[in-house]
Amino acid sequence: MRSWNSSISGRGLLVVVVLLMHLGVAVKSQLSSDFYNSTCPNLLKIVRKQVNTAIMNEIRMAASLLRLHFHDCFVNGCDASVLLDGSDSEKLAVPNLNSARGFDVIDTIKSAVESECPGVVSCADILAIAARDSVLLSGGPSWKVLLGRRDGLVANQTGANNGLPSPFESVDEIAAKFAAVGLNLTDVVSLSGGHTIGLARCATFSTRLFNFSGTGAPDTTMNTDMVTDLQNLCPQSGDGNKTTALDRNSTDLFDNHYFKNLLNAKGLLFSDQNLFSNTSSQAGSTTKALVESYSNSSKLFFQDFVNSMIKMGNISPLTGTNGQIRNNCSVVN
């Protein structure tokens, strides 16, 4: 009797497991590139035009829009939570405050989309398309953006403070934060290549310039000419909001020079340089080898970057009847 019962429940369990595996596959492929084909056929054209206008107006906007999608996806998944105002706003979290930008551009794109296809396109998908277009218009690769994400109902300031990587973290700490959202070391290095465009504030790297970690000297993993240069730009107790290029060779061009810089001790952020210069862990050895490969082959970098962007864009999307399509990206309906 007992063994019959357990044989039945064993069979039941097997059926449940098989069902779940099928669901798992379904979850993975829930987003699709033609999601808005019938409901908003010109969506990609509308967004491309708006992103192009924004970048023509200010070239740095490409970098800012790419970063917004990343900061969205790492916190509660790619659900446009980063765009929400209010007391728990992620905009007020340390990595975003006085730093994240492009919110006005996203609002402009959303208005343009709403006037042609009211109430159907999510802010989360607009972030994903704008990031792709920003990379492409900066000279980088293109890819088919997967769509069908819906917008979240809450922001998560604590999630942003804890989940987003910090420029003061070493390779193992960065890797752990990526692993927490299902991204591996290849993703860490290829996506860090996003720092081939855009700027960073003195406050994000000035700890490296004078008395690094209490050593009484600058970070030895930074090229000495670059140290001198940055000391002049970012004097002690100077304006921490002053900005400089993450890739000093080709600031506005999406290329693999970010990785060549790391080989030459010219990474701007501690977290950037650590991907190449810290081989004290297995992770560090792996990221160093990847940096070398990407510095050698922009083709490989572009391929891996595209794969990792698609992976990042797939972090916990809301689909089906979950979440909503926001009317205004900065407030829930």
Ligand code: HEM
């Ligand atoms: C690996 C861990 C990462 C760390 C620690 C990090 C940290 C930072 C910091 C500190 C800044 C400067 C912010 C400021 O000055 O206020 C920055 C800028 C930027 N980040 Fe990252 N980031 C990381 C990964 C990424 C990823 C995955 C992407 C996109 C794929 C990305 C894209 C950008 C871009 C484009 C900028 C320039 C933004 C602008 O000019 O407005 N970052 N990042």
Ligand SMILES: *[C@@H]1O[C@H](CO)[C@@H](O)[C@H](O)[C@H]1NC(C)=O
């Ligand atoms: C959606 O549109 C794209 C581009 O026009 C096309 O390549 C694709 O076949 C369409 N998909 C469907 C399901 O209609």
Ligand SMILES: *[C@@H]1O[C@H](CO)[C@@H](O)[C@H](O)[C@H]1NC(C)=O
């Ligand atoms: C916020 O993010 C944390 C992860 O850092 C998670 O544990 C928590 O459930 C999230 N809160 C909300 C309200 O989504």
Ligand SMILES: *[C@@H]1O[C@H](CO)[C@@H](O)[C@H](O)[C@H]1NC(C)=O
């Ligand atoms: C190297 O990485 C390890 C592990 O992430 C970290 O503990 C250590 O502080 C790092 N050292 C340097 C010099 O960056």
Ligand SMILES: *[C@@H]1O[C@H](CO)[C@@H](O)[C@H](O)[C@H]1NC(C)=O
């Ligand atoms: C990371 O995952 C991708 C698949 O998404 C895989 O091709 C790659 O080899 C993995 N990288 C590492 C270092 O495990």
Ligand SMILES: *[C@@H]1O[C@H](CO)[C@@H](O)[C@H](O)[C@H]1NC(C)=O
């Ligand atoms: C560097 O910092 C350490 C600890 O923060 C301090 O003890 C030391 O006096 C500083 N050295 C210089 C040269 O400022």
Ligand SMILES: *[C@@H]1O[C@H](CO)[C@@H](O)[C@H](O)[C@H]1NC(C)=O
């Ligand atoms: C940057 O500017 C903001 C306001 O514009 C100010 O509140 C903040 O303290 C400044 N941050 C730094 C690091 O100087």
Ligand SMILES: *[C@@H]1O[C@H](CO)[C@@H](O)[C@H](O)[C@H]1NC(C)=O
């Ligand atoms: C960028 O690097 C190339 C070599 O890869 C060099 O010829 C060029 O002068 C560098 N440009 C700047 C602005 O550093």
Ligand SMILES: *[C@@H]1O[C@H](CO)[C@@H](O)[C@H](O)[C@H]1NC(C)=O
């Ligand atoms: C870089 O490429 C050259 C030839 O294309 C090859 O000989 C060398 O081993 C490569 N180095 C790395 C680190 O991949």
Ligand SMILES: *[C@@H]1O[C@H](CO)[C@@H](O)[C@H](O)[C@H]1NC(C)=O
């Ligand atoms: C969107 O909501 C914000 C409030 O967070 C408001 O300031 C803004 O005017 C609204 N935009 C539109 C287009 O209604």
